[in-house]
Amino acid sequence: MSIVRLEKKDLPLIIENIEKNGGDASQLRAIIEGATVKYHLGTTVNEIVDDDYVEMMLQKSPVEEGIDLECMVCHSQTTTLISGVCKECFRTWALSTKKS
Ligand SMILES: [Zn+2]
Secondary structure, eight states: OOOOBOOGGGHHHHHHHHHHTTOOOHHHHHHHHSSOOOOBBTBOHHHHHHHHHHHHHHHTSOEEEEEEEEOTTTOOEEEEEETTBOHHHHHHHHHHHHHO
16 A cells, blocks of 8 residues: 655546546545645545544644643653643543544
């Protein structure tokens, strides 16, 4: 599987190609409107959108940096807390809010 890093500027062309072939490019369009684009061809579209969603939630959340911070959820030591939890727990939480 080849991995290609795409630039945001490439997306309109990709969307055009998808739609010309009768595909659904609405999620790619959402990426253009929303977030920075850095993804691999070959991953599922859901993963791409998940990452964008987490990134979006992260930007809206208070971030605390320091030493010996503790995640409220998994109690691991970390140097970055987002809304009181570590990055992994934040991601899990963010994705759980997306599905509800
Ligand atoms: Zn955690």
